[in-house]
Amino acid sequence: MKGEALIRVEDLKVWFPVRRSIVDLLARRPQLYVHAVDGVTFEIYRGETLCLVGESGCGKTTTARAIVRLIDKENIAGGRILLKPSEDVLEEVKKIQPDAVAEEGYVDMYKLKGKALLGVRRETQMIFQDPFASLNPRFRILDILEEPLIVHKIGDKEERLEIVSKVLETVKLTPPEEFLPRFPHQLSGGQRQRVAIARALVLNPKILAADEPVSMLDVSIRAEVLEVLNELRDKMKMAILFITHDLALARYVCDRIAVMYLGKIVELGGADDIIQNPLHPYTQALINAIPEPEPENRKKIRKLRIKGEVTSAVNLPKGCRFRPRCVAYDENPHIQPRCEAEEPGLIEERPGHYAACWLYEKRSP
Template identity: 40%
Template sequence: MRRCSVPPGDDVVLRVENLVKHFPLKGRIPFTSGGVVKAVDGVSFDLRRGETLGVVGESGCGKTTLARMLVGLEQPTSGAVRFGESVVHEAKGRELRALRRRIQIVLQDPYTSLNPRRTIREILFQPFEIHPDVLDRRRRLDRIRDLLDLVGLDADLHLDRYPHQFSGGQRQRIGIARALALQPDVIVCDEPVSALDVSVQAQVVNLLERLQEELGVAYVFIAHDLSVVRHISDRVAVMYLGKLVETGPEASLYDTPRHPYTKALLSAVPVPEPAGRGQRQRILLTGDPPSPVNPPSGCRFRTRCWQATETCATTEPPLAAGVHPVACHFPLAA
């Protein structure tokens, strides 16, 4: 179980303010001209220095779109991602180049995130070629060797190999080394272990934790595996259909979930001890998730919620402020 070394409210490095991303459907899907996919629809949070914020939710809830906006790969429809005094999606020229150094991303698939035609030496040299002022040319090879050593790879053996000559776990380690090359303050990890075997997942997660302790980097860790998120996160944010429905410290959210959707997600997590498997109440949600093109009125979870009332259909519950906020008219008892 992790504990954040930074007190709440101190050293905010990334601030997300009412972030929205709508994708127009015109010409893409028949009979939907003029509609939009509401992939992310009003997400706000702060990320503190040295903290890990876990983001969880079903496939299609908007996690990857959120990740791409955090690093400036996707322009938001409205809202802002602030890094210090800069707004990520408004930055141009030198300001944008500086932001690229401070916010990095580790992509989901280690098989496609590395250029198959480049050696590991060339892949790790590339950040310094794009940002030549970061490090003197004569010191770059030493820095690359240090990066490989930091992620548990042998430079003498691996520098001149190609990505296809590595295992999935080794490739993800190379991706992490590339993200660390420019010494960023924030790394967005978009499903970084979902394509790996369970034993390799543990190695990569433990590596990320060790690097955070040594370097003080902050993570936004996006995943659908709640057990992995609990292991690495200081705080957890739960997404449903483009919105955050509950956030809070890892221990509080996992031990006393207050949103029905969070409780349903946690009830599906496998219990490792056979003796405890019969003690958990499994919650089966009925129906499919609503379409992000036409989400339900009021609370978006109400069509699958076992305690929804008329109020849930007419009024959208806000995500109130506090240590453990929840967007629900009838939150579960803490």
């Protein structure tokens, strides 16, 4: 899918300093960093869902938090995040903070501050990984949903009630009067997650980061919540970054998939292309772990089993960061000397389908 990119992430690096002990300080050991996100580039188009998949700790949540600017500026070790706000928000940024305006109608997320930032924030929302922890237990549903509207000075009491009721209907919590006076503990898990989605939607965002929005829900509710998100994306033409561990789910909700490993995107392409024809050994192993996705595919890649622990994000290996686990494959056909010496970038093996693996290096004719 092409069109207008609402999010452009360019070579983003988010590093967190590792806390040093007194011994480290005395021995003058250098400051070490967790390379949570280590050079990530992607775009998300209007009306598109891009899935970010990969195992625990590979940097998915950090990427999402960076997009909605929940990462401290000092942890951004490189790159930039450009967002395309609506015309009126852009005009306002141009007026009050012209240095945060980047080329072609984009704003540079980490240059924004004060009122200009507030305006852009309104259009960028996030649904958090844990629906049980993300809602304040002392607030009624009405207060939870009304709060963002009050912060952004939208409407009077009556208008706000109308907006909140409408958004509850959108996430199929009806009739709204029944839910508005309740506290989060008086809802089921699925209903609570729908309130979390409603809160993200109440400001009518253009950009939504959804961090494993259904992983804590049971299967019957899951489909319902995903349906709501898909409908909204189509109706409101949002750009969604959808995070999941689950590749089978990714295929169902996403247009494209980005596979992350240790802070880097190792494969990027159309959802069907990636599931049916995975290129990177890591993706192949992930797909192999899905119970019987495509019998044909399974036969082809049956031998690939990932072994060993995730490599440390503090002391990254030289060369390809997946190599220490790639060598551990049974009958590995992939390894070549170059893997140890140089880190591969994303290589376009098929139109729109990229993999960061030396196997796909184009040979000169």
